[in-house]
Amino acid sequence: MNQAREHWGSRLGFILAASGSAVGIGNIWKYPHMAGQNGGAAFTLIYLICILVVGLSIVIGEFALGRKTQLSPVGAYLAIAPGSLWKWVGFLGVGSAFVILSFYGVVGGWIMNYSFLSLKGDFSQLTGNPEAASALFNSFITSTWAPLFWQLLFMMICIYVIVNGVKGGIEKWSKIMMPTIIVILVILAIRGLTLPNGMTSLTFLFKPKFEDLSASAVVLALGHSFFTLSLGMGTMITYGSYLKRNENLLNSALWVIGLDTIIALLAGVAIFSTVFALGADPAEGAGLIFVVLPSVFPQLPGGQIWGTLFFVILFMAALTSAISILEVVTAYFIDQKGWTRIRSTILFGGIITVVGIFCSLSLGGNLNITWFLGMSFFDFMDYLSSKYMLPIGGMLMAIFIIKRWSVNEFVKELHTGMNSTKISSQLVTILLSIGALVVGFIILNEIFDKLLGFPIIG
Ligand code: PHE
Numbered sequence: 001m002n003q004a005r006e007h008w009g010s011r012l013g014f015i016l017a018a019s020g021s022a023v024g025i026g027n028i029w030k031y032p033h034m035a036g037q038n039g040g041a042a043f044t045l046i047y048l049i050c051i052l053v054v055g056l057s058i059v060i061g062e063f064a065l066g067r068k069t070q071l072s073p074v075g076a077y078l079a080i081a082p083g084s085l086w087k088w089v090g091f092l093g094v095g096s097a098f099v100i101l102s103f104y105g106v107v108g109g110w111i112m113n114y115s116f117l118s119l120k121g122d123f124s125q126l127t128g129n130p131e132a133a134s135a136l137f138n139s140f141i142t143s144t145w146a147p148l149f150w151q152l153l154f155m156m157i158c159i160y161v162i163v164n165g166v167k168g169g170i171e172k173w174s175k176i177m178m179p180t181i182i183v184i185l186v187i188l189a190i191r192g193l194t195l196p197n198g199m200t201s202l203t204f205l206f207k208p209k210f211e212d213l214s215a216s217a218v219v220l221a222l223g224h225s226f227f228t229l230s231l232g233m234g235t236m237i238t239y240g241s242y243l244k245r246n247e248n249l250l251n252s253a254l255w256v257i258g259l260d261t262i263i264a265l266l267a268g269v270a271i272f273s274t275v276f277a278l279g280a281d282p283a284e285g286a287g288l289i290f291v292v293l294p295s296v297f298p299q300l301p302g303g304q305i306w307g308t309l310f311f312v313i314l315f316m317a318a319l320t321s322a323i324s325i326l327e328v329v330t331a332y333f334i335d336q337k338g339w340t341r342i343r344s345t346i347l348f349g350g351i352i353t354v355v356g357i358f359c360s361l362s363l364g365g366n367l368n369i370t371w372f373l374g375m376s377f378f379d380f381m382d383y384l385s386s387k388y389m390l391p392i393g394g395m396l397m398a399i400f401i402i403k404r405w406s407v408n409e410f411v412k413e414l415h416t417g418m419n420s421t422k423i424s425s426q427l428v429t430i431l432l433s434i435g436a437l438v439v440g441f442i443i444l445n446e447i448f449d450k451l452l453g454f455p456i457i458g
Contacts, residue, residue, distance in 0.1 A: 005242070006166040008242050008244075011247060011252070013175055014243060015259075017171050018239050018252070020320030021320060022230050023263045023264075024228075025111075025317065026227050026264075027263050027264040028267040030224060031224065032264075032271045033284070033286055033288040033289070035047075035268055038212070038213075039209060039212025039213055039214075040205055040207075041208040043212075044208075046222075047221040050225035051229065053434060053435075053438075056253060056257060057431040058229075058394050058432075059231065059236055059253040059257060061432065062234065062235075065080075065405075066237040066240025066241035067241065067247070067249065067413065071335050072331035073089070073091075073094065073237045074090030074094065074336055076234075077089055089393060089400065090332075093237070093393055094234075094332050096389040097326065098355060100389075101356070102352055102358075103378050104322055105154055105155045105356045106147060106359050106360045106378065108155075108158075108322055109149075109151035110141065112154055114294070115314075117294075118297070118307035124298045124303075127299055128296075129295055130281075130292055130295045132295070133290075134291045142363050143364060144364060148357060151356055154322070155352070158319060159345055162323055162345045165341060170324075177319065177320055180316060181317055182266075184309050184312075184313045185263060185266040185267060187309075188306065189269040191306065193273050195274065197277045199273070201272035204276070215457040219455075219457065222438060223391065226391055227390060228264065229257065230321065231393075231394045232393035233328060235324045235328055238324075238328050238331045239324065246416075249417065249418075250418065250421065271289075271293065275288075275292060275293075278299050293307070297310070326345065326352070329344070329348045330348065332344075333348070363378050391439045391443050395439040398432040398433070402432055402436075407429050410428065411423055
């Protein structure tokens with residue numbers, strides 16, 4: 001606690017780091033396959049509404065809580081509500097970081113392996129043959145050592161970035177990787193749209209067909225808006241705590257949400273234009289990235305380069321998100337326990353890697369951890385975090401602002417760093433209440449579905 005607080009070097013650096021956290025596997029992998037399976041544009045529309053109505057107020061809430069207290073989640077709740085139980089919402093965030101990063105690190109490793117395979121030209125054997133691509137993917141993720149090797153490498157890079165600090169690590173790398181992701185995605189999207197039939201992807205993604213919209217797609221879009229914006233575990237509280245007082249929080253939040261959305265849509269265009277041009281199946285689901293793409297890229301002229309670029313930016317997106325997750329844990333030990341950055345990062349990065357090893361092994365049947373609700377340990381960690389921990393964390397934070405911190409104090413914090421705009425406390429209360437209610441409903445719906453066997457909707 002006696003160490004001087006680190007701060008971002010610039011406003012741009014903060015925005016790129018926060019959007020780097022938001023932009024991740026969720027944007028480039030999860031969003032396109034969810035849209036592909038749930039009616040394309042209709043899903044996109046609901047997703048955009050959720051981001052604006054629920055996401056925006058929670059992003060701003062997290063930023064404000066962090067900047068006000070200059071502390072990561074546990075400390076932030078303690079500073080405003082000393083001696084209360086609210087600190088447990090902070091601990092829930094630290095716990096979520098362990099859960100999410102354990103499987104996220106495994107997927108990060110898969111992505112690194114696929115970048116390498118593409119670079120070596122190995123996708124050429126999969127040309128037009130999704131069955132072969134599927135067999136390759138399954139044999140890789142269910143094997144013992146190869147995924148562990150790549151996961152370890154991914155986690156080591158992640159630890160390396162964090163050890164170098166807020167400005168010298170997180171900000172520096174986000175400033176390099178985020179612009180690279182955007183530029184390459186734009187190139188990939190243009191390349192896709194100029195392929196014969198590539199334009200079909202625009203109709204698919206942007207022309208809503210409401211008959212395709214099911215109730216469960218609405219619930220899915222809501223849950224995803226949380227995951228994609230990195231909300232509910234204090235990532236944005238932590239990043240907000242490295243801000244100085246002169247930052248305009250509303251404006252920064254709009255940038256982060258805007259970049260996150262644009263990148264998801266660009267990824268959708270880049271992927272679906274390629275998929276449509278080569279007549280592959282847009283509703284392939286989770287295998288879209290690792291099965292469909294490796295079999296379609298080699299059919300394009302220069303496919304080896306396009307495929308490699310795609311997986312490399314996916315790696316960068318995963319890395320900037322993974323570092324924001326590990327930073328929540330590191331910051332807790334620095335802020336609350338007075339540990340050094342290097343000690344907390346290496347120790348807890350290491351522990352998370354070990355939990356991740358179990359996630360990876362659970363896919364191969366080497367280690368049969370399937371007693372968790374009938375799913376593998378890997379799927380369970382994903383399920384636990386995105387269906388419960390993040391939504392519960394976000395809902396409790398919204399309730400905390402309304403009930404404990406007070407909306408007036410929160411709005412006062414927002415006005416610091418803002419020149420003219422005046423935000424109405426009533427509007428903020430309404431938005432936060434809608435956020436908390438909607439999220440509370442999603443959680444309840446999931447509990448009904450799992451425990452009673454039928455969802456309320458969906
Ligand atoms: N937002 C990240 C993604 O879209 C995932 C994430 C969740 C990161 C929670 C940090 C915290 O992939």
